Amino acid sequence: MEVGFLGLGIMGKAMSMNLLKNGFKVTVWNRTLSKCDELVAHGASVGETPAEVVKKCNITIAILSDPAAALSVVFDKDGVLDQIGSGKGYIDMSTVDPETSCKISEAIALKGGHFLEAPVSGSKQPAETGQLVILAAGDKALYEEAVPAFDVLGKKPFFLGPVGNGAKMKLVINMIMGSVMNAFSEGLILAERSRLNPHSLLEVLDLGGIANPMFRGKGPEMLKDNYSPAFPLKHQQKDMRLALALGDQNAVSMPVAAAANEAFKKARSMGLGDLDFSAVFETVKLLKHSS
Ligand SMILES: NC(=O)C1=CN([C@@H]2O[C@H](COP(=O)(O)OP(=O)(O)OC[C@H]3O[C@@H](n4cnc5c(N)ncnc54)[C@H](OP(=O)(O)O)[C@@H]3O)[C@@H](O)[C@H]2O)C=CC1
Numbered sequence: 141m142e143v144g145f146l147g148l149g150i151m152g153k154a155m156s157m158n159l160l161k162n163g164f165k166v167t168v169w170n171r172t173l174s175k176c177d178e179l180v181a182h183g184a185s186v187g188e189t190p191a192e193v194v195k196k197c198n199i200t201i202a203i204l205s206d207p208a209a210a211l212s213v214v215f216d217k218d219g220v221l222d223q224i225g226s227g228k229g230y231i232d233m234s235t236v237d238p239e240t241s242c243k244i245s246e247a248i249a250l251k252g253g254h255f256l257e258a259p260v261s262g263s264k265q266p267a268e269t270g271q272l273v274i275l276a277a278g279d280k281a282l283y284e285e286a287v288p289a290f291d292v293l294g295k296k297p298f299f300l301g302p303v304g305n306g307a308k309m310k311l312v313i314n315m316i317m318g319s320v321m322n323a324f325s326e327g328l329i330l331a332e333r334s335r336l337n338p339h340s341l342l343e344v345l346d347l348g349g350i351a352n353p354m355f356r357g358k359g360p361e362m363l364k365d366n367y368s369p370a371f372p373l374k375h376q377q378k379d380m381r382l383a384l385a386l387g388d389q390n391a392v393s394m395p396v397a398a399a400a401n402e403a404f405k406k407a408r409s410m411g412l413g414d415l416d417f418s419a420v421f422e423t424v425k426l427l428k429h430s431s
């Protein structure tokens with residue numbers, strides 16, 4: 141099976157590499173073209189533009205930073221829309237809002253093409269090991285066609301119905317994750333400032349009912365001030381912002397998420413946006429120091 145792949149950031153690089161290792165022919169494109177070199181060394185071809193990739197491949201996958209990037213790659217000159225049409229499918233795995241997905245879907249349908257949104261739960265390591273959870277919605281026939289690729293990329297694909305449902309599900313999940321990360325950060329500081337060993341806290345947490353891979357994976361690194369990015373903080377703040385907008389639209393009051401969003405914004409203003417989202421811990425440390 142031949143697939144196109146647009147966007148070779150943390151996620152796209154790992155996912156396209158995984159497809160190559162599992163026997164897929166892959167043609168890649170990235171805005172910064174030099175990031176294609178490593179994939180080429182593993183057998184990928186390169187398209188000079190998104191349009192060139194779509195022209196060559198019947199299915200093209202994208203995973204890009206945010207709504208602006210997702211829209212630009214489709215609608216700008218030499219973008220996806222230039223070459224999409226009958227018999228061609230486009231799968232956007234970026235985390236965006238439902239409105240962005242619907243706009244892309246409508247434009248592709250007008251050209252006779254097929255569209256699926258398929259954001260993912262899971263980060264850099266699950267992307268490297270094919271353990272993502274895929275939250276697809278949109279064209280069911282394209283979903284069926286893409287299952288062999290989804291089986292390589294993830295541990296379970298979900299088909300959630302009409303376009304927008306994948307984006308909504310992903311935003312709800314990341315809203316919860318961002319809120320929990322803030323509570324976790326406060327807990328680590330509270331333990332430390334009340335003269336408990338925070339490593340003991342991590343051990344106790346891991347044996348109880350709220351044990352989870354995030355505490356287990358990120359906790360020890362946070363205590364070492366290591367925020368090497370798996371999920372960049374700027375993207376987590378984008379997801380909080382988009383989830384809060386979804387809350388606005390549905391009149392859902394989310395004071396916990398709103399407070400967490402403020403902490404991520406603060407972290408961005410401190411220049412921490414490109415670090416892992418666990419770097420929000422630094423804002424909590426500051427607050428507790430100043431009080
Ligand atoms: N990292 C993670 O753990 C996870 C991330 N996600 C989501 O996946 C998406 C990608 O995340 P991740 O790989 O971490 O992000 P990165 O920041 O590592 O990569 C972003 C990618 O988007 C491209 N890009 C940004 N702006 C534009 C633009 N205007 N036009 C074209 N391309 C653009 C970048 O190109 P360039 O190299 O030229 O800058 C790069 O390929 C995001 O929506 C994120 O929320 C979802 C699950 C987990």
Ligand SMILES: O=CCCC(=O)O
Nearest residue numbers: 235261262263314371
């Ligand atoms: O959107 C990013 C999700 C990161 C994760 O699931 O750890």
